[in-house]
Amino acid sequence: MDFGDTEDVARFRRRLRDWLADNVIVPEPGEPEPMFLKRWHQVLYRGGWVGLAWPKEYGGQELGNVYDVVLNEEVGAADAPDAPRIGYLGRALLQWGTDEQKDRYLPGLLNGDDFWCQGFSEPEAGSDLANIATRATPGEGGYRITGQKVWSTYADYADHCLLLARTGPADGRHKGISAFVVAMDAPGVRIRPIVAITGESEFSEIFLDEVAVPEAARIGVEGDGWPIAMMTVAYERGAADVGYLSKFGAALQELRAQSDLDDPAVCTELGRLEVHYRVLGQHVRRRLQERESSDALPGPEMSVDKILMTSVDQALHGAALRLAGPAALSGQVNPEWLRRYLYGRAASIYGGSEQVQLNIIAQRLLGLPR
Amino acid sequence: MSTAPHRGSLDGSDEDSLLRSTAGAIAERCRSGSSEAGDHLRCRAALADAGLLELRSRDEDGAPLATATQAGIVVEELARSTCGAGLAGTTIAAELLAATGAPDTGDAATVALRADLESWAEPGDAVVWDAAGAARALAVVDGSVVAYATGSEIAQADISRTLLATGSSRTLTAVEAATASRVITFAHLVLTADLLGTASGILDDAVAYAGTRVQFGKPIGTFQAVQHLCARAFVQVEAMRSSLVYASWLFDADHDRREAEEAALVAKAYASEVAVEVIEAAVQVFGGIAITWEFPAHLHLRRALLTARVLGGPAVLQRRVLSRSEG
DSSP states (O other): OOOSOOHHHHHHHHHHHHHHHHHOOOOOTTOOHHHHHHHHHHHHHHHTOSOTTSOGGGTOOOOOHHHHHHHHHHHHHTTOOOOOOOHHHHHHHHHHOOHHHHHHHHHHHHHSSSOEEEEOOBTTBSSOGGGOOOEEEEETTEEEEEEEEEEEETGGGOSEEEEEEEOSOTTOTTTTEEEEEEETTSTTEEEEEEOOTTSOOOEEEEEEEEEEEEGGGEESSTTBOHHHHHHHHHHHTOTTOOHHHHHHHHHHHHHHHTSOTTOHHHHHHHHHHHHHHHHHHHHHHHHHHHHHTOOSOOOTHHHHHHHHHHHHHHHHHHHHHHHHGGGGTSSSSSOHHHHHHHHHGGGGTTTSOHHHHHHHIIIIISOOOO | OOOOOOTTTTOOSHHHHHHHHHHHHHHHHHHHSOOOHHHHHHHHHHHHHTTTTOTTOBOTTSOBSSOHHHHHHHHHHHHHTTOOSOHHHHHHHHHHHHHHTOOOOSOOEEEEEOTTSSSBOBTTBOEEESOTTOSEEEEEETTEEEEEEEEEEOOOSOTTSOOEEEEEEEEEEEOOHHHHHHHHHHHHHHHHHHHHHHHHHHHHHHHHHHHHOEETTEEGGGSHHHHHHHHHHHHHHHHHHHHHHHHHHHHHHOSOHHHHHHHHHHHHHHHHHHHHHHHHHHHHHHGGGGGSSSSTHHHHHHHHHHHTTTTOOHHHHHHHHHHHSOO
């Protein structure tokens, strides 16, 4: 296995690093996070750093996946905001969208003018996504969609939602699910931001009451939306998404700077966290190499990656809260280490809970019987 | 059917794969034998016949016959059967001899460590580790390569390997600090490979057993409690493999020695911590049979407990990683 940059990749990395040195932006006072991320997306787009792997026909550069990894690595190292995660939506539209849909949605997705959210999870369909109940009823010229979605990131700022709804029988599980693009300003769409455990609002509930959606907004064949959902989920937090690594690295540095390094027990604990953090980085590099040398879609091995990522997140932020002592809890409602610790508790729940990931590993990687 | 990535799926070349299957065949014969000392010598003879004891000897151009990645592959395969043929000690000693240009007398060598195993031997504090077939043991002591004669056997926890007292010692040659630390880096890779093999060998057996052992009318592998035990251990094995493969690549590429040293430290620190946990999980899956003397699970556990200490246990290496990382 060869982990080195090729000459082309090394050149790309240098060029990007130089560009980032002059172009990283910071939030305006009072600027909401999603608006800031949108502005950053547009800056990156103008710099020519968005859609690296996309087809040229749709504004991409047809570069290998490794370039997105380098983008994520360098953006993280420059302490810039995350690069936009549009690959998972782009792939779904590129593979299943009609030419008309590609022309309509891809440019705004690429240049950052349109903000997208995802309408997959429901109150009764979390890790068990096939249990969705939101219904799309066919009618004249299209569908009427009624139901409830949850955990949609920044839905209150979104222009479009890639949404799953049932077009087949209620008990059809994966069969009879269709994918739609729903305009978030359509009549009957109501959005309620969820105040999360940290006190912040990143996610929303979406309520749909007889929302009219034209047939032209259905992605793929009616009743055949499950593969679209699975592909989207597979790419949502793919191996290329290494932004979390630089976040963990920065948190470790910070924790170390405020710890008593004359205490051997503290050094052992920090050293252990450093070891696990670096092993995670080495594991991700291996995955990227595997992905580079294979055309296969990400599969059940992603569950291994998710569990490693979660364990570093939770070990790091749990230890930070402990090492920071009472000061991390007193004085204000939401001091930084508490906020990160609380945020970390979500890691073993979102994107398929820890228990579901373990089931996948046991049954699909180890071949244990069901 | 299992779709788990075969452990050789990361092997980069046909040569790597061939080495794995050659070593794997010897390990398979080792596994079917008893753990008597005489068998260690039979395995050792088989390794010698296949050229696997000379992986780090140098060719006429001074290049090693096998990469560190390949040495790791062979060591991992033999460790899967807790083979006690002295491969790890021999391979590290060969690297020390070759890297320092110390005269090779041809006597089989292994390494001499402090009695707590956590670093090279020191004056007055020296044992011979992984001693099967070895006539002498080497260590870096005060900037020199020192050879110890082997002494009497010491009773100790790892019954898959032989530990001996040391006899007289003599200094062979001086060694530069940079060379000594590169040998330690290589040793960390070998030891990580040994821990990986020791752990993954028994975990694979435990997973296979969970698929066939029936209780309450079903294979125990259908119970989520058992599945999750296996799955978590598998994640740890995969992470050990990732860090070994990456650190070995850095060592072989040899373009940044500091980075290679740190990656190997990280790999050994991690494996030293988790290998024992993986084996404990396997013991739990096997249940009662695993806590008997006749069943090999304890050979894995005992071996990992000691290998985890060799040239730095978890706490020592964790602190070393911290002190070397940029603050």
